[in-house]
Amino acid sequence: MTRVLTIGGARFMGRFTVEEFRDRGDDVTLFTRGNTPIPFDEDDVGHVEGDRRDEAALRAATEAVDPDVVIDFAGFYPEDVRTALDVFSDIDTYVFVSSTSAYRLGSTVPIREGRTPLEPCSPEQAVDDTMESYGPRKAECDRLLLEADVDARIVRPTAIYGPYDPTGRLGYWIDRVRTHDRIVVPGGDYLIQGESPAVYGGRESDNCRITADAAQSGVSKSSAAWTSIPRHVSPYLFFTSFSRSYCSSSGTSM
Template identity: 55%
Template sequence: MADTALVIGGTRFIGRHVVEDLLDHDYEVTIFNRGNHENPFADHDDVTRVEGDRRDDTDLKAAALSVQPDIVIDCVAYYPEDVRVAVDLFSDVDGYVYISSGSAYAAEEIPKREGETALCDCTDEQATDDSHASYGPRKAEGDRIVFEAAEDGVNAMSVRPCIVYGPHDYTERLDYWIDRVLNYDRVVVPGDGQNLWHRAYVEDVASALRVVAEEGEPGEAYNVGDRRLVTMEEMVDLVADAADTDCEVVHAGEHELAAAELSPDDFILYRDYPHVLDTDKLAALGWESTPLAEAMERSVADHRDSDRDGSEHDPGREAEERVLGVLDTL
């Protein structure tokens, strides 16, 4: 008899890939969500959907009783209370895996290591706040709840992804850069192009969640990210190679950007101080990451098939053209 998996979420981005990975490894899968987004598995005989709100304890308890899963992958636990309820309801499963975040780390260290790098504190106010500023503290508090549950015998673990990219990415962060490469010969990159923000290919995040559920140690956290990191300029070059096109990367410092009333932070995926996660602990479980060229080829192909353009993150091409004009006069 196949193992059963319950995926809380399961239709948008990471959760969608989790379901596909579980199916590829012969799990019987149930997804639990409110139905606010189109279900890509509606016609899939091996995926059952249970409708409910994970923040409604009655709904979640009903799902736990009806599915009786062997493992649970929790994709949409955004508040500490979500995790607290889940580790109680799923206290007898073989593996409960909470998706935390690299944002849970409080210290700027290179690299950030599980069990060594300090986590964010979380106040009572932050625990219920839904702002971006409280995201890291809320995720860190969820980690601590997982650790406490494991001490009480619950097979609970957490996975901390960095910036996730790949097919079906509704955040469109990478889509902005793909769109630039596909449509312009010259792409403005802030600074010297050497800034480093660790990214994780979504299929690798999905496989990490399954591997941790199967092989992880209760009470442990596992970082996940590409095993080979690339700078922002190298990322743009990877996009160009995957798209089989050429583009010129143009570096723009703060002075040149300021001429167009821009700053480096106006460019999505730019980060001044490097954000790097150590992934050795996850790799020791047998997890592997997709080669970057292959990951980018899939990401570019999906972008071309979608209507995503990353325009939400666009600093303005007219402003970029002014920057290019300034640089051309130097």
């Protein structure tokens, strides 16, 4: 049985990843601030309350759980990763959940690890808390991990959907497709060399299964980054097709 400590894990992607580990028979403990109710029976999943930016609390949780694997869902700043590298230096495997936003805007598809550049990150961006700096911050976190002498794995999901999604993006698009003949899709920085945006149709459960696999596989750090960037898909056709399938399975008409 593998002892797993998740940083975050009660809300969306983390929730399903915890379920994936539990289905495999592993011993899982969540480390969260307690702002989101824990959706698991306390007899099945442990919980330690604390702030991941409180190094003493993070270290105490690590000592209490003594994990083999750490899954970090809540690393949003380079300083988060620096602290994690110190606290988790003796852990067998550290998995960092990054984002395809770490790749430089305008990069071509398909994105290739080792060839597609990451976003640069200035000192100002490294401590900024706006969405404009989200990609650069994630990119800097990745660079720190790839340069560190630890067994670190990086997963970079794109847009994901599924139950408990706090963004509401799935319901929004389904409603737009159901009620409008034509819809506006993202453009600007989301366009890649003037083509359609890359739209990921992956399910939340798929992302979480891959995250768990990354923790338990023999992936080397040099090839640790996982990215789900498919071929170009027309956003309108994708959302229309998906929404029709969704409505059909739920008994709702478009």
